[in-house]
Amino acid sequence: xxxxxxxxxxxxxxxxxxxxxxxxxxxxxxxxxxxxxxxxxxxxxxxxxxxxxxxxxxxxxxxxxxxxxxxxxxxxxxxxxxxxxxxxxxxxxxxxxxxxxxxxxxxxxxxxxxxxxxxxxxxxxxxxxxxxxxxxxxxxxxxxxxxxxxxxxxxxxxxxxxxxxxxxxxxxxxxxxxxxxxxxxxxxxxxxxxxxxxxxxxxxxxxxxxxxxxxxxxxxxxxxxxxxxxxxxxxxxxxxxxxxxxxxxxxxxxxxxxxxxxxxxxxxxxxxxxxxxxxxxxxxxxxxxxxxxxxxxxxxxxxxx
Numbered sequence: 001x002x003x004x005x006x007x008x009x010x011x012x013x014x015x016x017x018x019x020x021x022x023x024x025x026x027x028x029x030x031x032x033x034x035x036x037x038x039x040x041x042x043x044x045x046x047x048x049x050x051x052x053x054x055x056x057x058x059x060x061x062x063x064x065x066x067x068x069x070x071x072x073x074x075x076x077x078x079x080x081x082x083x084x085x086x087x088x089x090x091x092x093x094x095x096x097x098x099x100x101x102x103x104x105x106x107x108x109x110x111x112x113x114x115x116x117x118x119x120x121x122x123x124x125x126x127x128x129x130x131x132x133x134x135x136x137x138x139x140x141x142x143x144x145x146x147x148x149x150x151x152x153x154x155x156x157x158x159x160x161x162x163x164x165x166x167x168x169x170x171x172x173x174x175x176x177x178x179x180x181x182x183x184x185x186x187x188x189x190x191x192x193x194x195x196x197x198x199x200x201x202x203x204x205x206x207x208x209x210x211x212x213x214x215x216x217x218x219x220x221x222x223x224x225x226x227x228x229x230x231x232x233x234x235x236x237x238x239x240x241x242x243x244x245x246x247x248x249x250x251x252x253x254x255x256x257x258x259x260x261x262x263x264x265x266x267x268x269x270x271x272x273x274x275x276x277x278x279x280x281x282x283x284x285x286x287x288x289x290x291x292x293x294x295x296x297x298x299x300x301x302x303x304x305x
Contacts, residue, residue, distance in 0.1 A: 004081045006059050007089045013053075016060035022048055026068065038069050042079050045069070046086055055095050055152075056087040060299035084137070092126045094135035094171050098152040101139040107146035111161045119168060131172055144188035145181055156193070 033040045060212040066076040128134040135298045142148045145157030165184040170177045
């Protein structure tokens, strides 16, 4: 993490004020935020100050923004020094941000850096004519077109020492230049012969038709399976209705026991059931009765236990 400091006092301007147009713009930006939240506009105003200040943010500009937003000066300074998008020293008319990360290095970025050091000088140096300065930055996200640089707001890609030198010559002479790839590519298509995506069916619509047909077949299959399942459930319900379960007996075991109670037998004119008859009528207890009989115990000895 680099330490970012303001430019020396001797190169700072005496003051800073937004132009009338930029003042009106700043007021519109500030008005977007509710009362007490105007500090949220600090980045936008710093960016506009850099745009008005020939590509860099001066110390007077930071003070002006702090007063405009009613913020402590140190808070605005913290934002300006934290974000590398804000240049704190003078830059050239054409500020070149050179991508030096791995993809660009693998594609020949060192040769582009050599051109910069030869024609412009070391990083941060502004040429005597004030036209150029450069700085190495982190990945700019155009790896498919490496190596590349950003000059002011535009990307220049697919650079070689030859076409980069020509680009700098055109900028210095005031000739129009074309942003983007510098080797004839339109965007990020293959640089040489195309070896992929050559099947005509990818472009004549037939591939889309094949996909649609597959989706329609899968949908029809799922619908048929759902209908077959519903039909099977309906048939099973009809069979169940035609063959009901056998009727349960009218009386339960509790009902039978109630019917065979002594009071009920007397009411029916029957004799009370003898103990040996109860044992004979209850097979579940017969083994237990035999075991107790073998031990010389009577049927009433269990209650005594």
